[in-house]
Amino acid sequence: MATSWNSLSSADGSYMTLITVLALTVLWLLWSVSSYFRCRNRLPVPPGNFGFPFIGQTVEHVLAMSTADGIRMWVQKQIEKHGPLFKFRFAGYPMVMLGDEEGNKFIFQNDGMSIHTFWPSKIATLFGPHSLLLQSGERHKLLRRHFSKMFDRAAVSRYIHGVNRNTIRHFTNHWQGKEQLAALDMTNLHTFSTICSLVLSLEEGPLMDKTLEALQTWLRGIFSLPINLPGFDYYAALKSRGLIFEVFDRLMEQRRQEIAEDRVPEASQTDFLNWMLTVPDEEGNMFQDSFIRDNLLLLLVAAFETTSATLAMTIFYIAKNPHVYEQILQEQKLISDEKCSSGKDENAMTMEDISAMKYTWKVIQEVLRLQPPVVGSYRKTATDLEYKGYLIPRGWLLNWNTQYTHYNPESFKDPLTFDPSRWETRPPPFTYLPFGGGIHSCPGNEFAKMSMLTFIHHLVRNFSWSLVDANYDGPFIRDPCSRPPDKVLISVKQITAS
Numbered sequence: 001m002a003t004s005w006n007s008l009s010s011a012d013g014s015y016m017t018l019i020t021v022l023a024l025t026v027l028w029l030l031w032s033v034s035s036y037f038r039c040r041n042r043l044p045v046p047p048g049n050f051g052f053p054f055i056g057q058t059v060e061h062v063l064a065m066s067t068a069d070g071i072r073m074w075v076q077k078q079i080e081k082h083g084p085l086f087k088f089r090f091a092g093y094p095m096v097m098l099g100d101e102e103g104n105k106f107i108f109q110n111d112g113m114s115i116h117t118f119w120p121s122k123i124a125t126l127f128g129p130h131s132l133l134l135q136s137g138e139r140h141k142l143l144r145r146h147f148s149k150m151f152d153r154a155a156v157s158r159y160i161h162g163v164n165r166n167t168i169r170h171f172t173n174h175w176q177g178k179e180q181l182a183a184l185d186m187t188n189l190h191t192f193s194t195i196c197s198l199v200l201s202l203e204e205g206p207l208m209d210k211t212l213e214a215l216q217t218w219l220r221g222i223f224s225l226p227i228n229l230p231g232f233d234y235y236a237a238l239k240s241r242g243l244i245f246e247v248f249d250r251l252m253e254q255r256r257q258e259i260a261e262d263r264v265p266e267a268s269q270t271d272f273l274n275w276m277l278t279v280p281d282e283e284g285n286m287f288q289d290s291f292i293r294d295n296l297l298l299l300l301v302a303a304f305e306t307t308s309a310t311l312a313m314t315i316f317y318i319a320k321n322p323h324v325y326e327q328i329l330q331e332q333k334l335i336s337d338e339k340c341s342s343g344k345d346e347n348a349m350t351m352e353d354i355s356a357m358k359y360t361w362k363v364i365q366e367v368l369r370l371q372p373p374v375v376g377s378y379r380k381t382a383t384d385l386e387y388k389g390y391l392i393p394r395g396w397l398l399n400w401n402t403q404y405t406h407y408n409p410e411s412f413k414d415p416l417t418f419d420p421s422r423w424e425t426r427p428p429p430f431t432y433l434p435f436g437g438g439i440h441s442c443p444g445n446e447f448a449k450m451s452m453l454t455f456i457h458h459l460v461r462n463f464s465w466s467l468v469d470a471n472y473d474g475p476f477i478r479d480p481c482s483r484p485p486d487k488v489l490i491s492v493k494q495i496t497a498s
């Protein structure tokens with residue numbers, strides 16, 4: 001019995017081996033034939049030049065990035081050579097720039113699906129792993145909904161009184177009695193104290209100054225060589241991240257105490273820190289300290305230089321265009337006059353006032369078109385993508401960029417001219433992207449609009465100014481946002497509000 005069983009089993013074994021070999025051979029043949037046809041049908045990758053291995057165009061791109069005109073001209077030169085879709089290599093990464101509005105639409109409509117957010121590891125380390133900016137998929141969706149509630153119109157209308165109070169105090173403390181000042185230093189102070197108050201209820205003083213200094217060191221790390229050794233900007237930036245976190249930890253400890261004893265001051269009850277410490281996420285979990293720290297840092301960074309540089313450049317363009325100053329002044333006077341005539345406090349600010357600042361907003365929109373604080377950012381393909389007859393392989397980076405669309409004469413006539421009147425009509429979709437697009441577009445845009453308009457209202461109601469270097473017309477330095485070398489140095493005159 002045992003013998004016959006063994007002989008049967010060995011015949012079966014040989015049979016099985018034969019079938020396996022045959023199956024593997026057929027599979028191999030099928031795979032070879034299909035990969036032959038795949039290669040034959042394979043679409044070309046976009047035109048362009050990868051340059052030297054690893055380095056590619058990194059050096060010329062970084063040099064071009066140091067001025068606002070430089071990066072615009074670099075992008076336009078590549079587009080003249082290759083068309084609005086071209087490949088290049090930056091810091092070792094194969095990258096495709098999709099320069100026109102169709103490219104922007106392609107990126108933003110696939111954002112979060114076949115395309116994900118991407119930041120070089122050096123920058124990701126500076127932000128920290130929990131930063132909203134670095135999240136994708138469901139995690140991003142969940143957090144983003146949570147964040148959006150802090151910045152929607154209803155929330156912004158709760159912050160307006162605090163921002164207005166802070167702005168009036170800023171002009172009293174830092175502008176009154178001055179004859180000359182660097183506008184960018186002032187807008188830095190104003191924006192930082194506004195965002196510290198919104199996020200942490202931290203008022204002007206030594207702790208805020210220390211945090212601002214650390215944040216400016218952190219920001220230099222973003223555009224530095226990723227060398228983590230003493231003496232290098234990147235090393236200093238990582239150290240300053242630690243210093244900023246020490247401030248956060250101190251404030252978190254103090255706030256937890258106040259929450260436990262039910263004595264949180266009224267003004268702090270709506271700040272971001274309170275929200276993070278008391279409101280669970282949609283899954284009912286409280287946020288971990290490491291998550292809170294990374295996202296407090298993100299908010300300080302995202303709101304600070306973007307808003308401050310836009311305001312400084314608005315002051316620059318208004319000084320260059322006296323008729324624009326006059327028109328803004330008329331609009332702002334009207335708002336104050338209507339309040340006076342209805343017996344309201346002239347210095348108060350409401351969301352209705354913000355909506356009435358239509359011309360002033362056009363001026364800021366034009367500044368954001370010409371000098372967008374964020375030139376563009378990156379995404380990464382999660383799968384092979386086909387676009388306009390080209391293959392963009394999985395793992396390549398995509399770069400959306402304002403430097404072609406914001407200056408495209410088909411969307412903006414005489415694109416290099418500062419002309420707020422062009423905002424009488426809305427530009428076509430995906431041609432104007434100062435706040436980005438897709439699922440990572442700026443959630444703070446309503447807040448930025450409100451705080452910038454509040455600032456300009458009090459500025460023109462109380463001061464007139466002129467540029468010390470009145471003939472300066474560029475090039476603007478980019479570090480990382482556009483500014484003239486003298487940080488918009490102005491002579492200031494206080495005017496009596498009439």
Ligand code: HEM
Pocket residue numbers: 132133134144151298299302303304306307310373374377378433434435436437439440441442443444445447448
């Ligand atoms: C003029 C002012 C501002 C400009 C031009 C601006 C621009 C941008 C842009 C272009 C992005 C998208 C980046 C990308 O696609 O990768 C972005 C993201 C972001 N912004 Fe702003 N921003 C401004 C002010 C603010 C303010 C005031 C806040 C908060 C109070 C804020 C918070 C954020 C956050 C949290 C993100 C990340 C969103 C995400 O990844 O889902 N921004 N901003």
